[in-house]
Amino acid sequence: MVHSCSSGHPGGSLGCADFFTALYGGIMRYDSSNFNMDGKGEDLFFLSNGHISPVWYSTLARSGYFPISELSTFRAIDTRLQGHPTTAEHLPGIRMASGSLGQGLSVAIGAALAKKLNGDDRLVFSLHGDGELQEGQIWEAAIAAPHHKVDNLIATVDFNNRQIDGDVTDVMSLGNLKAKWEAFGWTTLEMDGNDMGDVVATLEKAKGMTGQGKPIVIIMRTEMGQGVDFMMGTHNWHGVAPNDEQLAQALQQLEETEGDY
Amino acid sequence: MSIHDLNPTEKKDTRSGFGDALYELGKEDDRVVGLCADLTGSLKMNAFADAFPDRFFQTGVAEANMIGMAAGLTIGGKIPFTGTFANFSTGRVYDQIRQSIAYSEKNVKICASHAGLTLGEDGATHQILEDIGLMRMLPNMTVINPCDYNQTFAATKAIKDWDGPVYLRFGRPSWPIFASKDSFEIGKAWKINDGSDVTIVATGHMVWYAVLAAKELEKEGIKVDLLNIHTIKPIHDAAILASVKKTGCLVTAEEHNRFGGLGEAVAQVTTTAFPVPQEFVAVDDKFGESGKPTDLLKKYGLDVSDIIAAAKRAIARK
Numbered sequence: 001m002v003h004s005c006s007s008g009h010p011g012g013s014l015g016c017a018d019f020f021t022a023l024y025g026g027i028m029r030y031d032s033s034n035f036n037m038d039g040k041g042e043d044l045f046f047l048s049n050g051h052i053s054p055v056w057y058s059t060l061a062r063s064g065y066f067p068i069s070e071l072s073t074f075r076a077i078d079t080r081l082q083g084h085p086t087t088a089e090h091l092p093g094i095r096m097a098s099g100s101l102g103q104g105l106s107v108a109i110g111a112a113l114a115k116k117l118n119g120d121d122r123l124v125f126s127l128h129g130d131g132e133l134q135e136g137q138i139w140e141a142a143i144a145a146p147h148h149k150v151d152n153l154i155a156t157v158d159f160n161n162r163q164i165d166g167d168v169t170d171v172m173s174l175g176n177l178k179a180k181w182e183a184f185g186w187t188t189l190e191m192d193g194n195d196m197g198d199v200v201a202t203l204e205k206a207k208g209m210t211g212q213g214k215p216i217v218i219i220m221r222t223e224m225g226q227g228v229d230f231m232m233g234t235h236n237w238h239g240v241a242p243n244d245e246q247l248a249q250a251l252q253q254l255e256e257t258e259g260d261y
Numbered sequence: 262m263s264i265h266d267l268n269p270t271e272k273k274d275t276r277s278g279f280g281d282a283l284y285e286l287g288k289e290d291d292r293v294v295g296l297c298a299d300l301t302g303s304l305k306m307n308a309f310a311d312a313f314p315d316r317f318f319q320t321g322v323a324e325a326n327m328i329g330m331a332a333g334l335t336i337g338g339k340i341p342f343t344g345t346f347a348n349f350s351t352g353r354v355y356d357q358i359r360q361s362i363a364y365s366e367k368n369v370k371i372c373a374s375h376a377g378l379t380l381g382e383d384g385a386t387h388q389i390l391e392d393i394g395l396m397r398m399l400p401n402m403t404v405i406n407p408c409d410y411n412q413t414f415a416a417t418k419a420i421k422d423w424d425g426p427v428y429l430r431f432g433r434p435s436w437p438i439f440a441s442k443d444s445f446e447i448g449k450a451w452k453i454n455d456g457s458d459v460t461i462v463a464t465g466h467m468v469w470y471a472v473l474a475a476k477e478l479e480k481e482g483i484k485v486d487l488l489n490i491h492t493i494k495p496i497h498d499a500a501i502l503a504s505v506k507k508t509g510c511l512v513t514a515e516e517h518n519r520f521g522g523l524g525e526a527v528a529q530v531t532t533t534a535f536p537v538p539q540e541f542v543a544v545d546d547k548f549g550e551s552g553k554p555t556d557l558l559k560k561y562g563l564d565v566s567d568i569i570a571a572a573k574r575a576i577a578r579k
Binding site: 037040044097141147 | 315318334336338341364
């Protein structure tokens with residue numbers, strides 16, 4: 001997808017592939033054949049770090065929300081698969097625009113509160129980048145969720161320690177992230193986002209901890225560019241598309257992704 | 262209906278029109294939820310908050326999060342009404358409104374008090390004069406600036422059933438009550454007076470001053486066609502054009518910067534369909550300052566006498 005339009009964000013997308021596969025492959029309950037905005041009786045997912053749209057679109061298509069063939073329209077004119085996710089094109093599976101960072105946690109809290117008011121016992125999931133946590137609004141939301149006892153929300157932070165200008169530690173260190181979330185009143189779990197067994201087990205554990213008066217956050221350690229050796233260990237593939245040669249090289253390492261092309 | 266029918270004896274703040282209507286909406290429709298960023302009393306949201314604690318969300322001094330939460334609450338069918346001062350309802354949270362509400366087409370009602378100079382003594386940090394412009398520029402956004410308690414009450418009731426994001430702008434001072442609660446319709450101008458010499462289009466608190474100006478002008482033999490445009494977007498083109506075709510000149514009056522507000526919105530209608538000379542009664546690209554509301558209106562060129570002078574200038578340019 002990213003190669004065919006020569007733009008997009010492959011690094012974070014690859015790092016979160018296991019998470020998305022687990023979420024839509026068994027963790028969440030949803031009806032992709034009957035998408036509606038309200039999603040009553042369904043689990044909801046909000047992608048706050050909208051730039052990793054490739055992995056989300058790819059997952060949504062494989063989960064039955066729209067044809068896999070539509071993935072080839074990513075970022076092209078007239079596409080429903082905008083560079084960053086939007087509701088404006090009415091792509092099934094998407095309930096909120098994202099791209100400008102830091103807004104998704106507040107939205108997820110609102111959607112979770114609506115579920116409570118509606119007597120809907122399904123859950124709300126969200127994903128955030130680690131660089132995104134530098135946005136102040138995230139911490140406004142972090143204060144609000146425990147205050148309002150939003151215990152039907154499972155937020156996940158993609159902690160790959162990479163952002164556009166370099167390592168998160170160098171650009172604007174997040175310090176002790178686990179201690180921060182705990183201090184704000186969140187039940188805080190950690191997992192290896194590139195170990196499918198750990199991802200599934202931790203998400204199941206988190207589901208089991210809902211309904212106890214506290215929101216839940218999972219700090220998910222991932223490797224940006226996971227599975228493609230030349231994309232790993234650097235921040236350089238945050239928002240750069242591979243060329244023909246690099247694509248061929250990457251696909252040789254990740255055979256299961258060839259269906260996209 | 263003419264200006265002679267308007268002789269109000271009662272005054273009330275427009276924000277109370279909002280608070281009273283919100284409480285009624287709470288009783289009528291359990292989809293209505295309220296959010297407030299630590300200004301519940303100032304926004305007159307106490308009655309709603311006390312009666313419907315499960316549907317009222319205190320967000321603390323965190324307006325960005327309030328806007329995002331409101332957007333999220335629409336998913337599941339709620340109709341959120343957010344409340345804070347106009348400055349913190351718009352400028353402070355512009356990108357949140359742009360992405361999470363306007364672009365995402367979320368059914369949030371952004372309700373903003375203490376707009377404009379008439380906030381008074383708190384001064385320029387709180388007296389936003391750019392908010393109509395900011396909100397007008399957002400696709401999908403409806404912008405309403407009612408003129409008194411009754412119109413604010415009616416507008417608050419009406420926006421509940423209006424599908425899509427709304428910016429509702431009202432204020433702090435006690436102000437004459439002269440509009441009808443019953444005849445309000447989103448997007449439809451209120452024709453206050455028929456006249457043939459000059460059109461005056463006013464919004465918000467300035468509508469009452471425009472009524473006073475029209476009464477004075479009539480004493481001098483100048484007949485004013487007076488329109489209240491409460492809905493600045495979508496604007497009532499037909500009412501404006503019908504009026505200027507009759508009078509051939511135009512004055513706009515608003516408690517806002519001359520850039521981005523009602524005056525420009527009206528000018529866009531006339532210049533593309535029926536150009537006429539226009540005079541702007543608006544703040545001349547300045548920040549406000551501390552003072553009593555009516556003293557500030559006078560100092561910043563928004564007094565009754567300023568509307569009268571502008572009408573005469575417009576007529577002279579015909």
